[in-house]
Amino acid sequence: MKRKSLLISPELCIGCRACQVACKSWNQLEGTKTNNRGTFENPPDLNPALYNKIRFVEVPSDKNDMRWLFVSQRCMHCDDAGCMKICPSPGALYKTKEGAVVFDKDKCIGCKLCVAACPFDVPRYDRNDKISKCTMCADRIAENLAPLCAKTCPTGAIKFGDRDELIAQAQKAGYQKVYGQNDLGGLGAIYAFKEPPKFYGMEDKPQIPESVVFWHKVLKPLAVIGLGGAVAASLLHYAVVGPKKDKEEKKDE
Amino acid sequence: MSKMITKATKFEIINHWILALSCLFLALSGFAFLFHLEQLNAVFGSFATLKVLHNWIGVVFVVSLLATVSHYLPVALNLSGDDITWLAKGGGYIIKNVSLPEQDSINSGQKLYYLAILGAGLLISVSGFVIWLFPASKSMVLLSHLLHNVSFVIFAMAIPVHIYLATIANPGTFRIMVQGTVPLEWARKRHGKWIKRMGY
Ligand code: HEM
Ligand code: SF4
Ligand code: SF4
Numbered sequence: 117m118k119r120k121s122l123l124i125s126p127e128l129c130i131g132c133r134a135c136q137v138a139c140k141s142w143n144q145l146e147g148t149k150t151n152n153r154g155t156f157e158n159p160p161d162l163n164p165a166l167y168n169k170i171r172f173v174e175v176p177s178d179k180n181d182m183r184w185l186f187v188s189q190r191c192m193h194c195d196d197a198g199c200m201k202i203c204p205s206p207g208a209l210y211k212t213k214e215g216a217v218v219f220d221k222d223k224c225i226g227c228k229l230c231v232a233a234c235p236f237d238v239p240r241y242d243r244n245d246k247i248s249k250c251t252m253c254a255d256r257i258a259e260n261l262a263p264l265c266a267k268t269c270p271t272g273a274i275k276f277g278d279r280d281e282l283i284a285q286a287q288k289a290g291y292q293k294v295y296g297q298n299d300l301g302g303l304g305a306i307y308a309f310k311e312p313p314k315f316y317g318m319e320d321k322p323q324i325p326e327s328v329v330f331w332h333k334v335l336k337p338l339a340v341i342g343l344g345g346a347v348a349a350s351l352l353h354y355a356v357v358g359p360k361k362d363k364e365e366k367k368d369e
Numbered sequence: 370m371s372k373m374i375t376k377a378t379k380f381e382i383i384n385h386w387i388l389a390l391s392c393l394f395l396a397l398s399g400f401a402f403l404f405h406l407e408q409l410n411a412v413f414g415s416f417a418t419l420k421v422l423h424n425w426i427g428v429v430f431v432v433s434l435l436a437t438v439s440h441y442l443p444v445a446l447n448l449s450g451d452d453i454t455w456l457a458k459g460g461g462y463i464i465k466n467v468s469l470p471e472q473d474s475i476n477s478g479q480k481l482y483y484l485a486i487l488g489a490g491l492l493i494s495v496s497g498f499v500i501w502l503f504p505a506s507k508s509m510v511l512l513s514h515l516l517h518n519v520s521f522v523i524f525a526m527a528i529p530v531h532i533y534l535a536t537i538a539n540p541g542t543f544r545i546m547v548q549g550t551v552p553l554e555w556a557r558k559r560h561g562k563w564i565k566r567m568g569y
């Protein structure tokens with residue numbers, strides 16, 4: 117199965133937020149209160165009922181007072197996913213054969229560690245302390261349907277397809293560097309950025325937190341080696357040196 | 370029959386087993402979280418149950434740990450040159466029948482073990498409570514996750530050695546945590562300083 121992806125092109129986005137609404141509709145997510153902070157960007161942040169948000173970034177412009185960049189913020193479906201790495205509950209997070217990182221609320225134990233380990237600040241937890249985030253519409257993909265945000269987008273700012281083809285398309289359109297092409301093993305949501313990633317509120321080089329990598333590579337094996345080594349050393353000591361006995365006891369024996 | 374003296378009170382014995390059982394359960398469930406040991410579902414049903422138990426038995430563990438302080442900490446902190454000599458000679462565990470400095474109610478090795486368990490135990494408890502109760506601060510959660518696992522490694526290494534030394538490696542020791550008493554002569558050889566202090 118070829119890896120699927122979403123290609124997001126801020127230059128094509130008109131900020132209509134049809135994708136935000138479509139996502140709620142497909143995933144049956146309730147509405148969330150908006151608030152006026154002097155920007156059209158709303159709701160203010162991803163939340164358990166908002167898997168996809170258009171960020172409205174205001175940048176300086178020569179011609180006008182300012183220029184808008186619109187960028188969809190959602191789960192990136194990382195190949196090397198920090199959320200999956202840290203999750204202590206088997207099956208709570210898993211990858212579909214198309215490369216979507218999906219959750220199973222029944223298996224999620226509500227520890228919230230994934231929230232801290234995600235390089236993109238994506239997972240949120242609901243009232244029951246269960247993870248919620250974009251699933252790349254894995255249920256639709258399984259039925260050969262495109263994710264609803266991509267299907268709804270009127271301008272093609274969110275496209276869905278084979279990852280390799282989307283990258284080739286973006287490169288042909290003049291984007292030499294596709295954001296997320298190689299980061300974290302390659303992201304499942306890739307971006308055709310005209311400006312440096314920072315402008316869109318993205319890290320230049322997104323990374324799983326160092327402490328999580330250290331834990332995974334060093335501490336986890338060390339716990340097993342430590343336990344095994346301590347047991348082995350004890351048994352070896354018993355066999356080679358033997359138990360401590362009083363001198364008198366030995367004479368008595 | 371030689372005279373028997375009390376080395377652990379009933380309270381200390383019961384508390385030791387609360388500490389030991391909670392600690393072993395926490396370690397087992399900890400390994401299950403680290404390595405997704407789904408086999409445990411046969412016993413506990415689900416990882417969600419395991420998580421709730423892990424959290425609350427952590428409370429039992431830390432209360433029990435704090436209850437050991439008055440019994441062991443003053444002795445464990447009373448360190449001197451004798452402890453260095455004892456440790457340098459490997460406590461007589463490497464070359465048998467070396468002459469060792471007289472020991473208090475717990476020997477130098479046990480002092481270090483106690484300090485390690487108390488230190489790592491407080492660290493693992495506090496970091497665990499942060500992850501459990503204060504998930505909002507990501508940097509605190511990541512730091513706690515790291516410290517929780519560092520102290521877990523200390524436990525994984527220390528506990529098997531402790532169980533070995535308290536049982537088959539030292540005949541006569543295990544009964545301290547069952548009957549609470551030991552023969553006076555047995556104690557005189559191992560805990561001379563303590564026996565003198567007690568005035569026997
Ligand atoms: C399950 C097997 C275990 C056995 C058979 C065992 C046995 C013993 C014995 C006999 C003592 C008294 C030693 C003395 O007073 O000279 C002791 C002390 C102690 N035990 Fe355990 N124990 C076990 C597990 C644990 C676990 C899992 C912990 C984890 C925290 C623990 C913590 C302690 C502490 C802190 C002391 C006091 C320091 C010392 O005397 O070394 N024990 N144990
Ligand atoms: S973006 Fe975050 S939540 Fe999504 S797969 Fe990557 S680490 Fe997991
Ligand atoms: S909150 Fe749920 S999905 Fe996230 S790490 Fe914990 S068990 Fe896994």
Ligand code: SF4
Nearest residue numbers: 139168250252263265
């Ligand atoms: S892929 Fe599906 S779940 Fe993800 S943002 Fe789009 S509509 Fe929502």
